[in-house]
Amino acid sequence: MFHVDLTPHADREAYAFSLLDDEEKARWHRFPVPAPRRRFALCRAALRANLAERLACSNDRLSFGYGEYGKPHALVDGRRTPAGFNVSHCGRHGLIVFASNDRIGIDVAERNPRRDLDGIGSMVYGPTERRLLALAAGSRKVHLFFRLWSMKEALIKALGSGFSLNPSRFEVPAAMLEGARSSEFRFPHAPSNCWHLIDLGEHRFAAAFAYRIPDPDGA
Amino acid sequence: MSSTQDRLRQLIAEHLDLGRDPDFDAKLGDSGVSSVDAVAFFKEVNQAFSLSLEPEDCLQFGTLRELVTYIDARAG
Structure with missing residues (x-):
């Protein structure tokens, strides 16, 4: 797991931009304001540097394809590689696994107080999660909201489904609702696959990491 | 400009920190909006237009213009 410093820095951003391919540069231009441009360029350049090393290829041979729901995968000379990765960023912090x-x-989210956490939670949390959120108040509600958010988003990103x-x-697993920092997990619609979910959060940022546990036969 | 577009522009100003006036024809995926903000925004859209969009429904809208078209069609 790598941390990417997303603090504004003109020279680093210019170098990161130089590592992007034409498609990525076009995407960079489509972001309407500087902050998402900076996050995209710095995270993608860090991803490129790491993947090029892992795949033993030069940066210019590397490109990215996208799954049905937008999850990226690495291509070398246009062919898909088995290399797995995932990226999340929030504020001045990027994480790559x-x-x-x-x-x-992986997901990272800053625990910013905001309006109507219960209302937002009603769209994305299950009955037990909503009940726990309703019982919490003040900073504990904020903490719980983002803890749940990061864990659930890490899981749907690992699955590759996004919000589909x-x-x-x-x-999230009952043990983690009760405070455990990690647990096994199975999606109700696909219980044969087992996942490991880890809460990486700290006081200011919620973060979580999920990965599929290989089957005993290696699948 | 439609009243739907005006209302969405107001909701965006109140709930999304885009940093500039929204481009209704730009790809939502290129807006730089976080997933938390996106879900919070669609919750506001549901309330404002009496809709019941679920998170997975929101993926059908590539642009804000498509959301305007959807809302106007529902209003019939």
Whole structure:
């Protein structure tokens, strides 16, 4: 797992931009304001540097394809590689995880107080999660909201479904609702696959990492 | 400009920190908006237009213009 410093820095941003391919530069231009441009360029350049090393290829041979729901995968000379990775960023922090397959997901979110956390939670949390959120108040509600958010988003990113799978259709493991920092997890719609979910959060930022546990036969 | 577009512009100003006036024809995926903000925004859209969009429904809208078209069609 790598941390990417997303603090504004003109020279680093210019160098990062120089590592992007034409498609990525076009995307960079489509971001309407500087902050998402900076996050994209710095995270993508860090991803490129790490993948080029892991795949033993030069940066210009590397490109990215996208799954049905937008999850990126690495291509070398236009051919898909098995290298797995996932990226998340929030504020001035980017996180990148790597694995030998693409069944991994990471999420980081700053615990910013905001209006109507219960209302937002009603769209994405399951019954037990909503009940716990309703019982919490003040800073504990903020903490819980983002803890749940990061865990559920890490899971749907690992699955590759994004929000095509409504996050209210599953709940994080009971042990983690009770405070455990990690647990095994199974999606209700695909219980044969087992995932490992880890809460990486600290006081200011919620973060979580999920990966699929290989089957005993290695699948 | 439609009243729907005006109302969405107001909701965006109140709930999304885009940093500039929204481009209704730009790809939502290139807006730089976080997933938390996106879900919070669609919750506001549901309330404002009496809709019941779920998170997975929101993926159908590539641009804000497509959301305007959807809302106007529902209003019939």
